[in-house]
Every structure is written in structure tokens, then in C-alpha cells.
Amino acid sequence: MLTAKQNLQETIKGGNPERFVNQNEFLEFVYEVPMTSYCPGPGTEIVDEWGILWRWPEGQLGPFPVHDAENKVIKDITEWKKYVKVPDHYKNPDAWTDAKEHAKQIDQNEKYVTIMFFPGIFEMTHSLMGMEDALMGLYEEPEAMHELIDCYTNYLLDYAKVLVAEIEPTAIYQHDDLGSQISSFMSPDVFKEFFLPSYKKIFSFYKENGVELILHHSDSYAANLVPSMIEMGVDIWQGVMTTNNIPALIKEYGGKITFMGGIHSGEVDFPEWNEAIIKEHVDRICQECGKLYFIPNLTQGADVSSFPGVYEAVTAEIDRISKEMF
Amino acid sequence: MSKVEAVKALVEAGKSKKVADAVQEALKAGDKAQDILDAMVASMGVVGDKFSSGEIFVPEMLIAAKAMSKGVEVLKPVMAGDSSSSLGTCIMGTVAGDLHDIGKNLVVMMLESAGFDMVDLGVDVPAERFVEAAKENDNVVLIACSGLLTTTMPALKEAVQTIKAAMPEMKVIVGGAPVTQEYANEIGADGYAPDAGSSAAKAKEIIGA
Numbered sequence A: 001m002l003t004a005k006q007n008l009q010e011t012i013k014g015g016n017p018e019r020f021v022n023q024n025e026f027l028e029f030v031y032e033v034p035m036t037s038y039c040p041g042p043g044t045e046i047v048d049e050w051g052i053l054w055r056w057p058e059g060q061l062g063p064f065p066v067h068d069a070e071n072k073v074i075k076d077i078t079e080w081k082k083y084v085k086v087p088d089h090y091k092n093p094d095a096w097t098d099a100k101e102h103a104k105q106i107d108q109n110e111k112y113v114t115i116m117f118f119p120g121i122f123e124m125t126h127s128l129m130g131m132e133d134a135l136m137g138l139y140e141e142p143e144a145m146h147e148l149i150d151c152y153t154n155y156l157l158d159y160a161k162v163l164v165a166e167i168e169p170t171a172i173y174q175h176d177d178l179g180s181q182i183s184s185f186m187s188p189d190v191f192k193e194f195f196l197p198s199y200k201k202i203f204s205f206y207k208e209n210g211v212e213l214i215l216h217h218s219d220s221y222a223a224n225l226v227p228s229m230i231e232m233g234v235d236i237w238q239g240v241m242t243t244n245n246i247p248a249l250i251k252e253y254g255g256k257i258t259f260m261g262g263i264h265s266g267e268v269d270f271p272e273w274n275e276a277i278i279k280e281h282v283d284r285i286c287q288e289c290g291k292l293y294f295i296p297n298l299t300q301g302a303d304v305s306s307f308p309g310v311y312e313a314v315t316a317e318i319d320r321i322s323k324e325m326f
Numbered sequence B: 001m002s003k004v005e006a007v008k009a010l011v012e013a014g015k016s017k018k019v020a021d022a023v024q025e026a027l028k029a030g031d032k033a034q035d036i037l038d039a040m041v042a043s044m045g046v047v048g049d050k051f052s053s054g055e056i057f058v059p060e061m062l063i064a065a066k067a068m069s070k071g072v073e074v075l076k077p078v079m080a081g082d083s084s085s086s087l088g089t090c091i092m093g094t095v096a097g098d099l100h101d102i103g104k105n106l107v108v109m110m111l112e113s114a115g116f117d118m119v120d121l122g123v124d125v126p127a128e129r130f131v132e133a134a135k136e137n138d139n140v141v142l143i144a145c146s147g148l149l150t151t152t153m154p155a156l157k158e159a160v161q162t163i164k165a166a167m168p169e170m171k172v173i174v175g176g177a178p179v180t181q182e183y184a185n186e187i188g189a190d191g192y193a194p195d196a197g198s199s200a201a202k203a204k205e206i207i208g209a
Ligand code: B12
Pocket: A060, A061, A062, A063, A064, A065, A131, A177, A178, A179, A180, A181, A219, A220, A221, A265, A266, A269, A299, A300, B058, B097, B098, B099, B100, B101, B102, B103, B104, B106, B107, B144, B145, B146, B147, B148, B149, B150, B151, B173, B174, B175, B176, B177, B178, B192, B193, B194, B195, B196, B197, B199
């Protein structure tokens, strides 16, 4: 039997997989690496290393950056240098102890040593100043936006150097939501101008330093950005929603990139979920997309669901349909 | 190009720094404020259609709306007291438990450009707050509710039902990524639109304008 890693390789290279790659089975997330701070739970708020205030109100699904006039970090993009302080929390060797320990224990025949990165470059711009300022800035103050993006890119590259030295990761799972369910936030040309060069630099660095697999998370429409993702060096687009017409994407780009997702979190991951709903979604997407260049997975990403049991139920349905289709 | 057409082109292109001057020039050249406003409303219509069809994206829409509001600022003192152009007041907010506001803000901008006086209640708005706001403000003809999370769909339903229970004649429009026409029907809303571009036409249709 192929290992999870070998089966993944067969799937993304157009070989002979034995079964569907089942969600994240080929990845082991090393969550212990020093990331920026995150709200621990409902009813809390924190200021992260960049000065961003995150608030997680009681009874809500997750944290939210606070962007009222007083709290947004960048109050005027043309003066971003005045407001942004680049953190260096990751330079402390002690911060890596737990992550190193974890990475050592991973069976690399089965799984990739995977680091999940949040926020992405676009996400960082809007975490610092709010979505509207960030998007309008691309048009109204392009020079300042380029400078800010370069600043974060350099931070990510410096971080990458330390990360590679400490952990030797073999997969990078980069988070950066690039659209709504039906459209990308920005045009492909704007993405190419502002974000592609930075990602290309960062992903090339990783590939030259032992990383074998780059995953990019965007649970949205982003079919129009696939050529850019390929150019950036992305091997797997995670989060692909059915609004993208995944079978058509596989036909056009299969072999250059693999599509992971197709099971909408919004449609199966809710309080009244049940196995029948999940079965229907898993069956449909697996039959439509076929065995190559496709990995069935909840769009939300990572190895969790919002409601207990959903992630595991999806895994079980993928196991079942693998037996039927392979 | 006439002065009015220049204003129109600047709004469509989202040149917010240039619109105010262009509007001043059009006024000086003798164009009527109402005609200038109509031209800007028309260009936002074009922008909305292009957004719906995927030709342009969120930032282009944001800068166009910003440009229009710069133009409107110049016109406001000139048109003060003349309410003939208003379609009435619309109350809008994102429902309780939900903090997403980009989509809602775009819809606010489009409805405002179409001629509604907008009262934006922000995010995480409890059902009763929509009713209170409708009573506090004059000439409210429409309430618009946005919901982006599947987990806040019940809050959307509650908002619509609370509004309808308190003010049976009030028109309600709903939207947000997980909302569908069927869901809108099911919860008793008067209308739904899939995106900001089409929201203005739908809103006008609902109030019979
Ligand atoms: C940007 C974003 C954020 C930003 C929001 C910034 C902001 N100021 O709004 C940030 C990062 C802060 C954020 C936070 C969270 N988010 Co969020 N977010 C998104 C994302 C990527 C895009 C939403 C968006 O802005 N779209 C762009 C706008 C233009 O489109 P739109 O909102 O659909 O609006 C259009 C139409 O729907 C329509 N419309 C909207 N409202 C109305 C109203 C009327 C009356 C009409 C006519 C039309 C209409 O017109 C609009 C313009 O065309 C979506 C993913 C996705 N694929 O949609 C997730 C998403 C909505 N978020 C999600 C989640 C879970 C969260 C969090 C809980 C964080 C987390 N732990 O993951 C928190 C939410 C906290 C809370 N209680 O609300 C989930 C929801 C899942 C679900 N169960 O439904 C999604 C789907 C992503 C996912 N992980 O699957 N999010």
C-alpha cells in the first residue's frame, strides 16, 4: 500500500493513486512554531505583535480585527512607516523548543512537516488598516502599498530563514483569502502587480531550502488567479469552492497545480449537520472531479471543523467513496 | 466632452481627488445640480453592472463610490431643501452575531448612489434595533439586512420576522453570501439580490419606485 505521502505524489503528478488523498492526511501541522498571538477563546481580546487589536466577542465563531478610527494600526497609508513596528519575537531560540520537539517526531515517510502561515500578505494589509483602506490603497496610493507589502515580505523572508534553520519544514501552508464566494477581491492584474512577486520570492526561497510542497489557502472564488498561483510556485490550492467549476480547472491546469477542497464548510459544517448531507457533498464532488489533481477536503482549511464531528464524518465518507471508486 | 460627462467619467474611474473640482466647474458652466447628480447616479449604475458581471472588482467599486460621495458633498448645499430626488430612507445593518461588513458597505454605497437616504446601523445589529431605527427616522421605506455566516442565518430570519411583526407594511431586503432567493422567500423577506451591483435595482423594484 502507498503511504499517505506517496499517494499524494501519485495524485498531484498524474500517476496511479490507490485512493483519494483524504483531506490533510499527508500533512502534520506543527502549530507550536512562534506565530503572532491569537485570541484564546470567546470573550477575550489581545493586541498582537504588530499592534493589531483582535476581539473575540462572546458567543461568536471567531476573532475579528478591530478597525475603528482609534484602533486601526495604519491610520494613513502614506505614513505607514510611522505606525508599523516589525516584530522579532521569532528570533528568540527558546520560542522554538516545542516546535522542534514535535517536528522530530513526525514520520516523514507518511507526512510532510507542515507550517501553517497566517496572515497572508493581502490579509496582513487589511488586518493593519481595514479591508476598505487596503483595497482602495492599491489604486489610490500604490507606492505606499508597494512599500508596505515589501516590508511584510522581508519580514516573511527573515522568518523563513529562521524557520528553515530551526525546523526544516517540508511543506508550507500559506493562508491568504483572496475573494468572496463568487469573485476575487481584486483583478488578476492587480494581484500580479502587488502580490505575485512577493509570494514568488518567498516560495522560491522555501523550495531552495528543503520545502517540497507549497499549499495556498483561499476558500473563495479565485479561478482567475490560478495562473498567478502556478507562477508563484503553489503546488496545491486549498479551499477551492465549487463556484470555481473545479472539473474545468482540473482539465485546464491539472499537472501544474492540484485543487483541494470542494466540500463547502458553510453547507456541511453547521449545528444541525448530519451524515446524509455530508455523504451527498462528498459523493458529488469526488465523482465530478475524479482521481487526479484533486483532493476532497472541507474548504475552511486546517484539520478542524467549527462543529464537533464534522471533520471526522467527512474523512469517513471519503474513505467509503475511495473504496467504491478505486 | 461636456462638463457633466467629465464628472460621469471621473466617478466611473474612481478619481475621488478630481471629482469635486469637476462638479464645481459643471455648476459654473450652468449645469443643473439635479442633472449632475443624475449623471453620477447613472455612472454608479454602470459600475454596479460591471461589478455584477465580473468586469470590475471590489476596489474599483469602492473608489467609484468614494468619488461619487465627494461629488455629492459639493452638490448638497446647492440642493439643500430639495428632496424630490430622494427615494426615501433605508435602514441597513449586518445581523446579530455577525461582524462582516464589506458586502454591507458596498450595498450601502450602491443604494445611496441610487437615491436612498441611508442609515447604516453597522454590524452585530439585534433584531429590535432595526425596528427602533425605522421608528426613529423619517420616511423609512426599506430595511436591508446582511448576513455572511451560515451560523447567523437564524439571526437574519429573526430580524425579518421581528420587523414584519412590528411593522407589517415595511419592506425588507436581505442578502449576503449564504443567502439565496429561496431562503429569502422562506423567511418572509420582500426581496433578495446576489450582489451590490443588482441591489439597487431590486430595492427600487420592492418599493415600487
Ligand atoms: C473578508 C472575510 C473576513 C474578514 C472580514 C472583514 C470585514 N470588515 O468584513 C475577517 C478576516 C475579519 C473575517 C472574520 C471572520 N470570518 Co470571515 N470571511 C471573509 C471572506 C474571506 C470574504 C467575505 C467578504 O467580505 N466578501 C466580499 C463581499 C464584497 O462579498 P459579500 O460579503 O458576499 O457581499 C456581497 C453579496 O453577498 C451581497 N450582499 C451582502 N449583504 C447584502 C445585503 C443585502 C440586503 C443585499 C441585497 C445584498 C448583500 O452584496 C455584496 C457585494 O456584492 C469570507 C469567505 C468567502 N468566501 O466569502 C469569510 C467567511 C464569511 N468568514 C468566515 C468566518 C468563520 C469568520 C470568523 C469566524 C473567523 C474565523 N475564525 O475564521 C470571523 C467572523 C466573526 C464574526 N462573528 O462575524 C466563514 C463563514 C463560515 C460559515 N460558517 O458561514 C467564511 C465563509 C470563510 C470560511 N472560513 O469558510 N472574515
